[in-house]
Amino acid sequence: MESKSNDGDGVPLLPTTPGPGEEVPSQRRRAIAVVLIAVLAFLEGVSMSLPGPFFPPEAKNHGLTQSEIGVVAGSLDVANLCFSFVIGSLISPSNKKAVLLTGTIISSAALSLFGLVDYAQDERIYFVLCILTRILNGIGVSMVFTMMILISSTCFPQKVALMNSFIHTVFGVGMFLGPVFGSILIPVGGYVTPFVSIGLIETVFSFLGMIIIPVFPASKKTANDFKTKEYLMFLVSFPALSVFVPTIVVTLMSGFRDSAYALHYHEVTGLAYQKIGLLFVVNALAATITLSVVGVLTQKGFGPSIMIIAQCLTPLTTFAMFLPYILPEIETKGWAILTLATNGVSVDAAINPSYLLLQKAAIKNGVQNIDQVRKYSSSCFMIILSMGRILGAALIGGYLNELVGFYFTSLIYTSVAMVTVTWHIVFLVRSGLIGKVYFDTDVDNDEPASDNLDALN
Template identity: 50%
Template structure:
């Protein structure tokens, strides 16, 4: 009953709750206030610009292997299950590191974590491209898994900070900052396949990976000089978050948001591990053209990022979540239909499936932050920074868990043993069950109407 009352009050934009959370804000010591006041408007804008560039690069690093690695892995002798393991290894590492980053990150090490993460990403995406020169399948498979796993650690460290850093510079525009980040991430998802399709014919398979790695390393250096210095926090402030994140994840409210969202992201891992091979075998799309087939999906994702950000600020985030779950379920079932109607499966059909995937993925991201932050406030988060960190890290866990299971279980094991069509059917059943659970949770807590970012998160 207490939980329902809190969520109902939050739903109505309660000023009392905002005041309660503001009272817990620990970073109000004179030193930190003076530091923020000395931080010029131009430098704040530079921070947002660098974060936007890093979001684009992270998106590119995530999307680049999807169209090109599965056929290359097949040429090196990997099985479909092994390809799924490689595709999921980034997210296994990302998931594990998310727990560590969520528990250990505090205002005194935000900049260090973000810069270290971008450097890891730049090094590993470049190394992944160079593995193409490895002979055979055994060592090649092992190094692919290790490289992508280290990349996942970098993604967890980087993505966790992409939201808190710009929000600190423009706290009154928290929703807009989240929208900018997701739009830029979508642009990166859009640019990865294009860069691959343009550079592979010119410089070979490794060229786009090296280009992405060098570019991200450059922006890591820029971020070091542009990002705000870490806060001067006491040891008590540094340590108080340790363990809170795991306790938060164990609550029934958090799980009622996280698990259904994880299932939506199954589709992302399934896509990276299986789509390009299926399109190649069933439709005959060649490797050099594959990146362009994936481009419309990324365009849809990038465009939807801005639209969803506006909808969330207008209170329609829950509608975006429901749209994401319904459309993802219908798309999975539609992917099963060519089993009975093979003439449906054309290049246009593949593009349409990917576009809808992009729309449904992006419709979940910004609202996921909103719901997780809502639950974090209810569960007694110690500060505004902690609320934002919980939101970012929970989303990393959602994305990573979904992509792991989507790539290894659906795109790998089930796809190898049951085939693409029946794997899609099984996925649609999972989506129906978890979406129903989510809707029941939202309805019981009065959250099916409009829901806004709490005032405390933008003050």
């Protein structure tokens, strides 16, 4: 007869009859595993934010145009997006650890190679190698982020929102410190130094994960198969699109930031590009603080209300970025700091609650197995982040910015955001999702939690 292990307070967690290569970890072992995953999330945050302030000016020196810079910045997320569609079919309870560690090794190696590409002399070779290394990095990132959420949620299934918030918060701290590391290390050892250093450090922690992270046994009721038709029906359902599209518009700001902000603020503030990274710290710090607060509030049921605030803040922020075109005298370092801070708040306040609403959309669309709900939500979550960064980098920060300039790009962005904000708010209000709405955490019974599951009906 199958017995269960307890999650510290008598809550059944996992079967205690593991299969070959599986184990039932203690609560202490699971806590250590989550800490290691958090370290990897931190390093991923550093690697994601590192190119933003420093790559565009360096690429300009290599002869790349603004559009080409946008293509390079978005290529990571193109790979991330494409791989997000297949990652679900690769996941099983027994290979989550392997997928995570393979992804971190790929990501860390690609980051180091991206820095070393700077030694390429020919402009075309440099451009192609930049794209290839970013694509490789995107594949690794897709594997890492999907597994981080799934494994940490498996470790503490009754605290899904807190685990999600914790991982994204330490990722945000990494985003915060990435530009700082670059500003410190580039003057010491040159442009290549921070990329190779962070890549090597992440590789070391990847190998530590082979020892520390357990292989969890599978519940007999766990759904291992990724049901493609069911997943696609979920993606095109109205509830999913009503979260999907407006959140993508918010995350456009991330890609816009990575491809265009450094050059713009270098021009208007006069800061050397090595020091622009310190200006980006404001954006990442605001995002980190926001994530830590939002995670707690989302766990308490306030996620949809937070998303409304984030959605409304987005067009206000982008209009503030346009305003110096009318009032040039306000274009100061202080104004840059203000807009970058609100930018960080609006983007990251929308990230954590969107995962919650995607779960509700999956349940509304008839997905009853909680393992499938989490797989679909995690995959869709990665697609949102990827598409937002792709379009933000290549279309908004690249092509459109080169065509009409930074200020009018911000104005166009404001108009689009106002439309999607209205759509999102109307959907949340009409669906009854303004009150307290909670994460589904009833994993043992493999049934959705009852709180507010009918809110989308």
